[in-house]
Amino acid sequence: MVSLKDPSLFRQQAYVAGEWVDAADGKTEDVTNPATGEKLGTIPVLGRDIVKQAIEAAEKAQKLWKKRTAKDRASVLMKWYDLMMENQEDLAQLMTAEQGKPINEARGEIAYGSSFLQWFAEEAKRVYGDVIPTFAADKRVIVLKEPVGVCAAITPWNFPTAMITRKAAPALAVGCSMVVKPASETPYSALAMAVLAERAGVPKGLLSIVTGDAKEIGLEMTESNIVRKLTFTGSTQVGRLLMRQCADTIKKVSLELGGNAPFIVCEDADLDAAVEGAMASKYRNTGQTCVCANRIFVHDAVYDTFAEKLAAKVAKLQVGAGTEDGVEIGPLITEKAVQKVESHIKDALEKGGRILTGGKRHEKGGTFFEPTVIVDATRDMQVFGEETFGPMAPLIRFKTDDEVLEMANDTEFGLASYFYSRDIGRIWKMAEGLESGLVGVNAGVISTEVAPFGGYKQSGNGREGSKYGMEDYLETKYVCMGGL
Ligand code: ADP
Numbered sequence: 001m002v003s004l005k006d007p008s009l010f011r012q013q014a015y016v017a018g019e020w021v022d023a024a025d026g027k028t029e030d031v032t033n034p035a036t037g038e039k040l041g042t043i044p045v046l047g048r049d050i051v052k053q054a055i056e057a058a059e060k061a062q063k064l065w066k067k068r069t070a071k072d073r074a075s076v077l078m079k080w081y082d083l084m085m086e087n088q089e090d091l092a093q094l095m096t097a098e099q100g101k102p103i104n105e106a107r108g109e110i111a112y113g114s115s116f117l118q119w120f121a122e123e124a125k126r127v128y129g130d131v132i133p134t135f136a137a138d139k140r141v142i143v144l145k146e147p148v149g150v151c152a153a154i155t156p157w158n159f160p161t162a163m164i165t166r167k168a169a170p171a172l173a174v175g176c177s178m179v180v181k182p183a184s185e186t187p188y189s190a191l192a193m194a195v196l197a198e199r200a201g202v203p204k205g206l207l208s209i210v211t212g213d214a215k216e217i218g219l220e221m222t223e224s225n226i227v228r229k230l231t232f233t234g235s236t237q238v239g240r241l242l243m244r245q246c247a248d249t250i251k252k253v254s255l256e257l258g259g260n261a262p263f264i265v266c267e268d269a270d271l272d273a274a275v276e277g278a279m280a281s282k283y284r285n286t287g288q289t290c291v292c293a294n295r296i297f298v299h300d301a302v303y304d305t306f307a308e309k310l311a312a313k314v315a316k317l318q319v320g321a322g323t324e325d326g327v328e329i330g331p332l333i334t335e336k337a338v339q340k341v342e343s344h345i346k347d348a349l350e351k352g353g354r355i356l357t358g359g360k361r362h363e364k365g366g367t368f369f370e371p372t373v374i375v376d377a378t379r380d381m382q383v384f385g386e387e388t389f390g391p392m393a394p395l396i397r398f399k400t401d402d403e404v405l406e407m408a409n410d411t412e413f414g415l416a417s418y419f420y421s422r423d424i425g426r427i428w429k430m431a432e433g434l435e436s437g438l439v440g441v442n443a444g445v446i447s448t449e450v451a452p453f454g455g456y457k458q459s460g461n462g463r464e465g466s467k468y469g470m471e472d473y474l475e476t477k478y479v480c481m482g483g484l
Pocket of ligand 1: 157
């Protein structure tokens with residue numbers, strides 16, 4: 001069990017139309033702590049009819065909400081932000097219990113997640129339309145920006161709070177409503193946020209959190225004529241399926257999907273900074289982020305030195321339950337996740353890779369895994385084409401910029417890329433040449449609410465965060481004012 005200063009933040013019911021509800025048939029599923037395997041509690045497995053109720057309530061609430069002034073909506077979001085930060089410690093404890101990440105990272109995510117509420121509260125007041133010079137003397141051309149309407153969100157377990165606020169904050173800021181289905185591994189962070197949203201004055205029905213069978217809920221959301229937009233963060237495979245399901249009702253779709261980030265280290269790079277960047281990019285959240293470095297390309301001239309420096313640091317990473325002092329690497333989310341890391345390592349070893357450090361399950365058992373560095377990695381390995389989503393860094397050797405750029409872009413994904421060099425010409429060439437929505441130049445951690453986040457290619461569409469994140473929740477209406 002998690003002990004909280006405010007125990008009322010721990011809810012084992014879904015939040016639908018402003019009420020805390022169970023499934024009509026009483027069906028529940030368990031939520032466990034990935035560090036201990038201990039059961040934390042249960043959540044309702046809602047039927048489609050309750051999800052439908054949530055959508056209908058969202059429609060009703062949105063009609064009133066969109067009529068309120070932007071300043072008024074902003075003040076509710078700002079209050080929600082304040083409450084999130086006042087309860088940062090409890091929210092972080094809850095997150096570490098259900099997700100496993102080290103408590104400091106959980107605290108960081110509460111601050112990062114909440115920052116979207118603050119940012120979009122501020123942005124709410126700056127959604128401007130347009131007056132366009134007319135095409136006829138008796139007419140005027142006006143452009144209005146209006147909320148899309150009822151939105152549905154499906155979110156993953158790796159960032160249980162931030163992946164919801166990044167969607168709900170802009171949606172509510174512009175006057176939309178939202179029904180959210182959090183990952184079944186991490187529902188309590190979402191439900192605690194709903195408690196605080198309620199306290200902040202988010203009207204009943206405007207934001208619902210539904211729990212249960214992902215497929216059934218996804219079908220109800222995507223088949224609904226009321227839902228105008230689906231926003232999803234998760235695997236490319238599920239994203240593809242949901243996009244297909246949205247085709248019949250021509251919903252607007254925003255997708256934040258998988259990545260396969262290249263992390264490139266040139267021979268002129270500040271190697272210590274590159275090692276720091278790689279550590280943060282690769283091992284944060286135990287390697288379970290879609291912007292994690294997946295393939296580390298190192299120039300031949302500095303390959304051995306970089307590998308040695310990285311392995312020395314990685315070997316010192318402390319593995320354990322997120323609540324233990326000094327822990328930097330928590331458990332992986334599930335046994336299946338461990339098996340994926342194992343299969344990537346096995347494949348790499350069969351194809352000539354060598355382990356510098358780590359390489360196997362951690363002696364702590366469960367889903368703990370040793371942070372791993374593999375050298376002599378090559379492009380025929382599984383890890384070259386697929387996201388490992390675990391603490392394993394494969395180091396690939398390169399000799400020229402053109403060669404590494406070609407390899408870096410040789411993937412169906414295009415979310416994040418990283419590039420370390422001190423040559424301004426090279427930096428520009430790479431920043432422009434890398435086919436991804438985010439590029440970190442001499443920086444391993446680049447996510448922030450002020451900048452756009454989103455992917456090229458099969459990493460998705462749409463952008464979250466920043467002024468661009470508002471656009472995903474807005475319709476553009478042209479009003480032709482005639483008869484003048
Ligand atoms: P991961 O493999 O990282 O869990 P998923 O794409 O499977 O990524 O999960 C992301 C979110 O999508 C979760 O909330 C999950 O419950 C949900 N999900 C999984 N399958 C479906 C589906 N068929 N329809 C709707 N949502 C789904």
